[in-house]
Amino acid sequence: MTATPTITPTVPLADAPLEALRDAWGNHLVTLAREYPDLLVLDGDLANSTRADIFKDALPDRFLEMGIAEQNMLGVAAGLATVGYVPWISTFVPFLVKRALDQIRVVIAQPHLNVKMCGAYSGILTSKTGKTHQSVEDLSIMRAMPGMVTIVPADANELRSAMDAMMRHDGPMYLRVTRDASPVIFGPDHRFEIGRGVLLRDGGDVGIISTGVETIRALEAADLLAADGISASVLHLPTIKPLDVEAIVAVAARTGRIVTAEDHTVIGGLGGAVAETLAEHHPTRMRRIGWQDVYGESAPNDFLLEKYGLSARHIAEAAKGLM
Amino acid sequence: MTVAEPGSARTAAGGPRPSLTELQRTSIETRRLIMQSIHTAGAGHVGGPLSVTDLLVNLYFDRMHLDPAQPDLADRDRLILSKGHSSIALYTVLALRGYLPVSELATFDAANSRLQGHPDMTILPGLDMSTGSLGQGLSPGVGMAIGARMRGLPFHTWVILGDGEIQEGQVWEAAFTGARYGLSNLTAIVDYNKLPQYGWPHESGHTRETPIEDPGGKFAAFGWHVVECDGHDHGSIRAACDAALAHTHGPTCIVAHTIKGKGISFSEGDYLWHAKVPSAAELERALAELDAQEIALEGRA
């Protein structure tokens, strides 16, 4: 651990503009489609929620409505991929990852077909829809599938860059997209790379490893800790698979204490992946912030973050518990 | 988007069309190789492969536009064996058609074989889709047919389904979508052998119930053009395929009436032969019966 780690700058949260990842997703698909003539979008009767409708309005000939038949939609995408198309699929996470799981396994993951699966309304913040629509275990499932690249961007700029990378990569991929407006912390020239973690803060007392929009709350937690005289590293992992083992080990070696934070169950997702990695490469004391093996409920966002233990305060307290 | 209509000029699979006798001869040879391969492998299915043999022979030797030397040809016709457990029948027909050496059939299910228990498109050229989890094949067929239309490619997509398999709900999602998109470049063939693997006991106590009644009526209700044929009569299969290609207002379902375990007296209609390995004595008997069928065929020809 000799080299000084490179810190990726972020916009201070107080100044960060807000943008919903789903809006960024719908708009950026249109941009990508102009560059890639083989890009198609498949919808499961949710386009005006997932914002695939932006694409439908701009490029109707390249939009395929598949109706409320997700298992079939995954199979149709597989067939289209064999003809050289690059299907982007969108529906809510549970109806994609769990309703159509065997289809993902048999006709997409196993034949390693070039299908981009986008799970909308990911995590617990699904606009008061409750447990049927919230996604608690999709990352554990997807990252367990051989060959499945699993991406969870933190903001709209990282999402756009991740979508660019997805078009350059040939193979099955899963992308988590959140619903509500959230701070844009990265600049427009931020570059997402598959499998590369992004160090956002470099502190020596504790390392927070987070993914997705939960990284915003990890940054807030680092500020809370700083106010108490604790300096925290924040390592953002926008790719859950392949995992940036080197970056995880480096932050653990530097701090000796790790807290993981994700809007997802602590079983098998980011927390599980980091625990597996550290147990093997660099045993480190750690705490996992995420859903504690429960299903959610419908309620306002702040209530959910508080009740399910996902807020900045929870992350900061977990860090203090390791001191 | 333009709809590419399948031209009849494309239907001959290279060279002159085989006679019905030649097709029957190929069917007998296919059944012989299936029984030998299952015996050699000590594993695999018998009933489904023997039931689907004539359909596959007919499609690969009489119907589909393809070139075994170029298995990735963009405008080749596609075939998805959705009832993937009948893979040995497909491998055998592909071997006889020139995609792989016939001798390779002896590696079926063995270590490092390209001939997996269920078709794996990532390792054997000529397979258009991986299958094995039932109910999934028609959806990729819909995707291929939509893709062909969008690309302006004239190929036709054939999907073979088991009658037990179509108990799966996804089949009906795909049926709905295929009709909704008016895919006249897509044909589903139901291998209607009236037996699943286990199913419900028949009241006679000796066999099992038909897994699903009136598949043609069900596909028709979903908006498909339906044709019925004798799935062991090459003339009847040919006529059904002609009717499928002639239909230009949406997808066709061919209900092929078949017999599970067809061609060998002791496996015909016996659900216990769904997946059973023939002993040396059973293999000998099966081959003798097939030889007799060939002699009878040559006598008639």
Ligand SMILES: Cc1ncc(C[n+]2csc(CCOP(=O)(O)OP(=O)(O)O)c2C)c(N)n1
């Ligand atoms: C989703 C799924 N469920 C169960 C099986 C196990 N299975 C393999 S073959 C079979 C019976 C299939 O019957 P049918 O479709 O009628 O085929 P055939 O009679 O032609 O062999 C079953 C249940 C499977 N392969 N996939």
